Amino acid sequence: MSILITGAAGFIGSHFVQCLLRKSDSAIVALDNFNDYYDPARKRANAALFADDPRVTLIEGDFCDTEFVFRLFQEYQFEFVVHLGAYAGVRYSMDHPTIYQQVNVCGTANLLEAARRRPVERFLLASSSTVYGDGAAVPFREDAPLGTPTSPYGSSKRAAELLAQMYYEVHDVPTVSLRLFSVYGPRLRPDLAMAIFVERIARGEPLPLFGDGSIRRDFTHVDDVCRGLLAAMTAPGAIGKAINLGSDRPVAMSQLIEMLARQLGRKPNILSRPAHPGDLAATHADLARARELLGYEPCVPLADGLKEYVAWFRRLQGVATCP
Ligand SMILES: NC(=O)c1ccc[n+]([C@@H]2O[C@H](COP(=O)([O-])OP(=O)(O)OC[C@H]3O[C@@H](n4cnc5c(N)ncnc54)[C@H](O)[C@@H]3O)[C@@H](O)[C@H]2O)c1
Numbered sequence: 001m002s003i004l005i006t007g008a009a010g011f012i013g014s015h016f017v018q019c020l021l022r023k024s025d026s027a028i029v030a031l032d033n034f035n036d037y038y039d040p041a042r043k044r045a046n047a048a049l050f051a052d053d054p055r056v057t058l059i060e061g062d063f064c065d066t067e068f069v070f071r072l073f074q075e076y077q078f079e080f081v082v083h084l085g086a087y088a089g090v091r092y093s094m095d096h097p098t099i100y101q102q103v104n105v106c107g108t109a110n111l112l113e114a115a116r117r118r119p120v121e122r123f124l125l126a127s128s129s130t131v132y133g134d135g136a137a138v139p140f141r142e143d144a145p146l147g148t149p150t151s152p153y154g155s156s157k158r159a160a161e162l163l164a165q166m167y168y169e170v171h172d173v174p175t176v177s178l179r180l181f182s183v184y185g186p187r188l189r190p191d192l193a194m195a196i197f198v199e200r201i202a203r204g205e206p207l208p209l210f211g212d213g214s215i216r217r218d219f220t221h222v223d224d225v226c227r228g229l230l231a232a233m234t235a236p237g238a239i240g241k242a243i244n245l246g247s248d249r250p251v252a253m254s255q256l257i258e259m260l261a262r263q264l265g266r267k268p269n270i271l272s273r274p275a276h277p278g279d280l281a282a283t284h285a286d287l288a289r290a291r292e293l294l295g296y297e298p299c300v301p302l303a304d305g306l307k308e309y310v311a312w313f314r315r316l317q318g319v320a321t322c323p
Pocket of ligand 1: 006007008009010011012013032033034035037043061063064083084085086087088107126127128129164179180181182183184192256280
């Protein structure tokens with residue numbers, strides 16, 4: 001069995017490769033272009049965790065390159081595609097909308113078209129809670145009307161979902177869109193609020209808080225997301241569906257800061273900033289569909305996950321400051 005994982009050197013991608021290596025003997029093609037959205041050295045360190053495994057072929061390449069993608073599918077005859085590669089930051093997308101269209105929409109179209117030409121058993125697309133947008137009823141249900149995306153990132157993920165849906169309905173490509181909710185854990189992307197909060201609290205520096213701290217996020221541990229992705233690769237009723245992978249326990253940003261400060265044993269120095277237009281007031285996953293179709297149940301309580309994340313952060317700092 002051959003599995004393509006795009007964005008394999010990223011935060012979620014690297015965890016998912018490791019998850020697959022623990023659970024199966026499949027051959028994995030781990031694709032990433034190691035772009036500089038954040039420090040590529042972080043991505044190289046992530047990839048080093050699995051690059052020497054004989055079951056893994058690590059390929060540095062760009063899924064926006066149509067000919068390269070078609071050649072890749074021809075050479076490896078993938079049975080599964082888990083498409084995690086993307087430009088994933090909401091804030092950055094406000095000032096750089098074009099790259100989100102190119103990578104998240106056109107890049108996804110390349111992979112879907114390749115899967116139409118060289119059929120696969122399943123194509124998983126990493127979508128996002130941002131597709132619900134402004135005006136969607138909370139908690140977010142997959143079968144309720146969607147609101148308007150509040151960022152180019154959100155609209156690019158919605159466009160990618162629509163492409164996946166079209167490729168399923170028109171071309172029979174067996175797609176599943178997984179809507180991920182504020183994923184966190186070791187190796188977290190450094191541009192995300194949780195990573196910035198931890199770094200600033202640890203250094204005793206002011207931490208920027210956009211809005212009044214009442215924004216709520218459904219933080220979901222990366223191990224839970226990996227279990228959901230794994231189930232979606234084979235669950236019989238999942239094809240053609242969008243499915244939430246969240247925690248169903250939203251927490252206010254002010255509460256998150258308190259929990260992190262407690263873990264770090266320091267007082268946060270909050271720097272209030274105006275609310276950001278790209279931020280939804282709340283994200284909250286309704287998990288009925290994920291439970292029914294995937295047998296999904298988030299298992300990692302936020303307090304435990306934060307403890308693990310802070311411990312990882314401390315180890316990273318230790319390594320970074322060693323001579
Ligand atoms: N982290 C979250 O909270 C979250 C929430 C919702 C959805 N998602 C989605 O999950 C996926 C993974 O997110 P992440 O947080 O791990 O982000 P990440 O930035 O750590 O990982 C994405 C990886 O994709 C790679 N990549 C980007 N463009 C590429 C290209 N053209 N060709 C090859 N590789 C390319 C990047 O180099 C990076 O390593 C993304 O699709 C993201 O939109 C993440």
